[in-house]
Amino acid sequence: MKTDAIAQIGESGVLARSDFAKLLSTLQDEGYAVVGPTIRGGAVVYAEIDDESELPIGWTDEQEAGTYRLKRSGVALFGYVAGAQSWKPNLFQPQRTLWTARGNADGFVIEAVAEDMPRQAFLGVRACELKAISIQDHVLADPANPESDYVARRQESFIVAVNCAKAGATCFCVSMDAGPGVEAGYDLALTELIDDVRHDFLVEIGSPRGASIAARLPLTTASGGDIDAAEAVVSETAAGMGRTLNTVGLKSLLQDNPDHAQWDDVAARCLSCGNCTFACPTCFCHSTEDVTTIDGEVAERQQRWDSCFSLDFSYIRGGAVRPGVASRYRQWMTHKLANWFDQFGESGCVGCGRCITWCPSGIDITAEAAAIRDSLRED
Amino acid sequence: MAKSPLPADPMLPRRFRVVENTRETVDTYTFSIAAMDGVSEFSFAPGQFNMLYLFGYGEVPISICGDPAQPGLLVHTVRATGSVTQAFASLKAGDMIGVRGPFGSSWPVAAAEGGDVLIVAGGLGLAPLRSAIYRLLAREGRYRRIVILYGARSPDTILFAEELKRWRDQPGISCDITVDYADANWQGRVGVITQLIAQAEFDPQQVVALICGPEIMMRFSVAALKSLGVSDASIHVSLERSMKCALGHCGHCQFGPLFVCKDGPVLPYDQIATLLGVAEL
Numbered sequence: 001m002k003t004d005a006i007a008q009i010g011e012s013g014v015l016a017r018s019d020f021a022k023l024l025s026t027l028q029d030e031g032y033a034v035v036g037p038t039i040r041g042g043a044v045v046y047a048e049i050d051d052e053s054e055l056p057i058g059w060t061d062e063q064e065a066g067t068y069r070l071k072r073s074g075v076a077l078f079g080y081v082a083g084a085q086s087w088k089p090n091l092f093q094p095q096r097t098l099w100t101a102r103g104n105a106d107g108f109v110i111e112a113v114a115e116d117m118p119r120q121a122f123l124g125v126r127a128c129e130l131k132a133i134s135i136q137d138h139v140l141a142d143p144a145n146p147e148s149d150y151v152a153r154r155q156e157s158f159i160v161a162v163n164c165a166k167a168g169a170t171c172f173c174v175s176m177d178a179g180p181g182v183e184a185g186y187d188l189a190l191t192e193l194i195d196d197v198r199h200d201f202l203v204e205i206g207s208p209r210g211a212s213i214a215a216r217l218p219l220t221t222a223s224g225g226d227i228d229a230a231e232a233v234v235s236e237t238a239a240g241m242g243r244t245l246n247t248v249g250l251k252s253l254l255q256d257n258p259d260h261a262q263w264d265d266v267a268a269r270c271l272s273c274g275n276c277t278f279a280c281p282t283c284f285c286h287s288t289e290d291v292t293t294i295d296g297e298v299a300e301r302q303q304r305w306d307s308c309f310s311l312d313f314s315y316i317r318g319g320a321v322r323p324g325v326a327s328r329y330r331q332w333m334t335h336k337l338a339n340w341f342d343q344f345g346e347s348g349c350v351g352c353g354r355c356i357t358w359c360p361s362g363i364d365i366t367a368e369a370a371a372i373r374d375s376l377r378e379d
Numbered sequence: 380m381a382k383s384p385l386p387a388d389p390m391l392p393r394r395f396r397v398v399e400n401t402r403e404t405v406d407t408y409t410f411s412i413a414a415m416d417g418v419s420e421f422s423f424a425p426g427q428f429n430m431l432y433l434f435g436y437g438e439v440p441i442s443i444c445g446d447p448a449q450p451g452l453l454v455h456t457v458r459a460t461g462s463v464t465q466a467f468a469s470l471k472a473g474d475m476i477g478v479r480g481p482f483g484s485s486w487p488v489a490a491a492e493g494g495d496v497l498i499v500a501g502g503l504g505l506a507p508l509r510s511a512i513y514r515l516l517a518r519e520g521r522y523r524r525i526v527i528l529y530g531a532r533s534p535d536t537i538l539f540a541e542e543l544k545r546w547r548d549q550p551g552i553s554c555d556i557t558v559d560y561a562d563a564n565w566q567g568r569v570g571v572i573t574q575l576i577a578q579a580e581f582d583p584q585q586v587v588a589l590i591c592g593p594e595i596m597m598r599f600s601v602a603a604l605k606s607l608g609v610s611d612a613s614i615h616v617s618l619e620r621s622m623k624c625a626l627g628h629c630g631h632c633q634f635g636p637l638f639v640c641k642d643g644p645v646l647p648y649d650q651i652a653t654l655l656g657v658a659e660l
Contacts, residue, residue: 098390101434107475108434112391145626145641148388255635258657285630288390288623290437299435301390306623306630313631316621317460327659335633342636 006219007211010204013219014226015190017199020077021052023160023188026216027121032158035090036123042070043084046122056080063168063242063353066362075199078124078192081168082352086129086281087122091153092140095304098288103297115149121158125186127179128171128350130161132281134185138344139284158209161186165194165233169242170353172366176245178350181234188213191230202230245351245366246373251338253373258330262372267326269361274307276355276363277332282348285313308332333365389626392432392477398452400470404536407503408468409456411445412476421478422450424485425510426617426645430625431455432477436466440622442507442644443481447514453478456506456538482625484645486511487615491587492521497579499600501530501572501592505538507617507644508591512546519551526579527554530572530596534558534565553580572596573603583608589645591617598655601648611649618643618651635660 006013015023027034037044038054044061060073061080073079096115101108125133133154140147141154164180173179182189187210191202202222205211277283287306292299306313308331314321322328340348349365356364393414400410414421423443432438439461445454459465470476488496488511496515500508515525527546531537537556547554555575557568568575572592588604590597597616604614620632620639632639635654637646654660 098388101477103434107394107396108477110392110394110477112388139628142628145389145628147628148390258660284628286623287629287631288438290435292435296435301438303390308630308633314621316619321620322659324659331633331660339633339636343638 006205006221007215008205009207009211011214012202012204012222012227013214013217014222015201015203015217015219017201019218020201022217023213024049024052024123026213027123027158027160030158030213032119032121034121034123035087037078037080037083039070043068044070044080045085046083046087046090046124049123052077060166061168063170063357064362065170065356065364066359068357074194076165076192076194078162078190079166081164081166081171082126082128082354084354084358085279086132086352086354087125088132088136088281090120090122091133091157092136092147092150092284092305095302096149098301098303101299101301103299108299117152117156119156119158120153121160123160125159125161125182126164126352127161127182128173128176128352129281130159130182130185131173131176131178131350132352133159135282135344135346135348135350136284138346158213159186159188161189161206163189163191163230163234164237165192167237167240167242168353168357170356170364171241172243172245172351172353174238174241174244174351175247175366176347176349176351180237186210191233193226193229193233200226202226243353243356243364243366245349245369247337247347250369251341253369253376254334254338257372257376258334260372260375262368262375263326263330265371266329266363266368267324269363270309270325270329271361272309272325272328273360274309275358275360276365277307277309278305279354279358280336281350281352281354282336283307287313308335333368336365337369389479390624392430392438392479395453395476395478397470397472397474397476399472400467402468403456403538406460406468407456407458407536407538408470409444409454410467410470411452411454412478413452414478415475420450421453421481423447423453423481423510425488425514426485426507427481427483428507428625428644429453429455429478429480429482430622431467432479433463433466434475434477437463438477438479439463440482440625440640442617444506444509445513447510448517456503456509458503479625482640484641484643486589486645487587488514488518492518494522494585494587495524495526495581496522497576497581497586497588497604498525498527499572499576499588499590499592500528501596501600502532502536503538504590504592504596504617505529508589509539509542511589516546516549516552523585524581525552526581527552528572528575528579529554529556530575530592531556531558533560534562534567555579571599573599576600576603576607586613588614590614594619611652612647614648615645616648616651617645
């Protein structure tokens with residue numbers, strides 16, 4: 001049943017699998033570069049895609065601590081769990097030039113670098129990733145001190161969220177109250193509905209921009225059965241979480257135990273490579289460095305992601321404040337799960353599991369927290 | 380996300396011109412700068428810092444040490460130790476410098492009115508306190524006693540020596556100096572600054588203490604003040620951490636839950652007593 005009335009915020013419609021390509025073409029017609037999941041280097045990554053054939057159709061992933069493998073499974077477009085990298089690089093650039101200074105007889109002039117802002121449509125944003133974007137908003141889009149490039153990219157971005165149909169072994173979004181169902185912050189939200197007789201998408205409208213795109217899609221009215229089926233997808237995923245993190249009293253558990261022996265224990269396994277911070281969708285730390293041309297005429301101020309795991313990160317005259325790996329791991333985990341509440345009123349973790357999957361030595365943030373908790377339990 | 384006009388980019392430095400650069404000690408320089416973008420006023424509160432940029436070298440956080448009553452002239456004192464700060468040494472009148480700021484919290488000079496104020500400075504730590512001293516002296520009548528205690532490694536590393544003499548001779552102000560190592564000409568005190576604290580005249584119940592210096596010196600100074608009965612909330616220290624943005628989002632300056640760049644650098648001791656006790660925080 002074709003209707004043309006499904007264009008209000010909060011309304012839902014059904015998009016047939018055979019019409020999915022129209023979602024991409026409609027976004028492209030609106031001037032958006034569609035950034036979506038695709039397979040590169042043996043992993044699902046988010047990159048600009050031209051058409052649906054580039055999606056990881058019929059692929060899923062197996063994730064464990066220090067392990068990631070793709071494998072064939074079914075026909076789903078969004079059957080994988082979480083991409084190797086979040087949407088962070090698309091909003092908060094890993095490296096960019098802030099400004100350029102040119103020397104002259106008078107001294108120097110500073111020119112702001114004006115970049116063409118990409119109009120991006122993110123296809124397949126998961127609930128944990130949506131929460132992570134909201135968390136980064138509170139840091140980088142703070143009206144008092146905005147990260148100007150982030151704010152501009154964020155304003156231009158269209159978000160097509162997807163409810164997770166499968167939980168990975170390193171997922172714990174339920175513990176962090178960050179998924180697996182998307183709740184807010186999207187323009188359109190999809191739930192992939194697959195059974196023996198159908199392959200459709202329930203499309204929920206979350207914003208005026210989303211409504212204007214939805215109005216141009218061949219949506220049919222969603223029945224109560226469609227909505228129930230979508231809810232069942234989310235609840236089954238929630239029941240399949242691979243990991244849990246007990247957050248009760250976690251803030252004080254970490255803040256009150258900076259000298260716990262577990263920090264030395266994890267330091268013996270941690271390579272301080274910084275993978276967890278770069279894979280983390282909320283880690284925001286960055287650095288600046290000046291790059292000067294060899295003739296000394298032009299100096300660029302560059303900003304790039306940084307990691308609290310590097311020795312240089314805390315360097316002041318006299319040496320690094322955190323020379324030990326134990327103190328660096330403690331800084332990262334305590335910041336993420338505890339200090340973030342003092343700074344921004346929320347946790348800095350969304351339970352996406354990337355820090356566990358992409359740690360080369362398989363360190364598991366949920367296990368580290370549990371180890372500290374268990375050691376303090378009164379028997 | 381709602382669309383809103385973007386505010387001026389706080390990462391862009393303003394251009395200033397060097398007015399004067401004076402060598403204070405063998406490795407320490409004080410230079411004053413004035414804005415060249417037509418905006419002569421640069422209001423700051425004592426204790427705040429700027430991010431100073433030198434073309435071709437880079438940017439570093441430096442406390443403002445000039446007189447807040449002269450906002451047209453920004454003054455910084457820098458020890459030449461790194462690649463950027465060593466380049467500051469050769470600045471001369473007319474040279475250009477980039478400035479972002481002012482940033483951070485300030486010394487609670489207004490809140491201290493009505494009681495005693497104790498300044499405890501170690502080494503280069505006198506620089507961030509000098510702005511506070513200017514403000515205190517300008518409003519001298521509002522304080523019962525102003526006590527300045529300064530510790531330096533050796534006589535030749537004493538900063539602002541002429542001013543220290545003036546402050547010492549000024550009625551209503553007491554100013555005491557000690558050095559760790561004397562030379563043949565030194566006729567003053569020798570020893571750590573905590574000895575000066577023990578002998579200083581102030582009311583521990585009605586004093587606000589402002590401390591800046593190496594972290595070890597601040598620890599012992601706090602311990603000396605506490606043993607005299609000064610409350611944690613009356614003690615304020617200025618912390619140093621790595622800083623890149625000064626806006627609270629590069630993450631480098633984190634000290635437990637605090638961002639030293641925006642929650643500090645001046646912090647009341649009661650807020651950080653526990654954190655200071657943690658190694659490598």
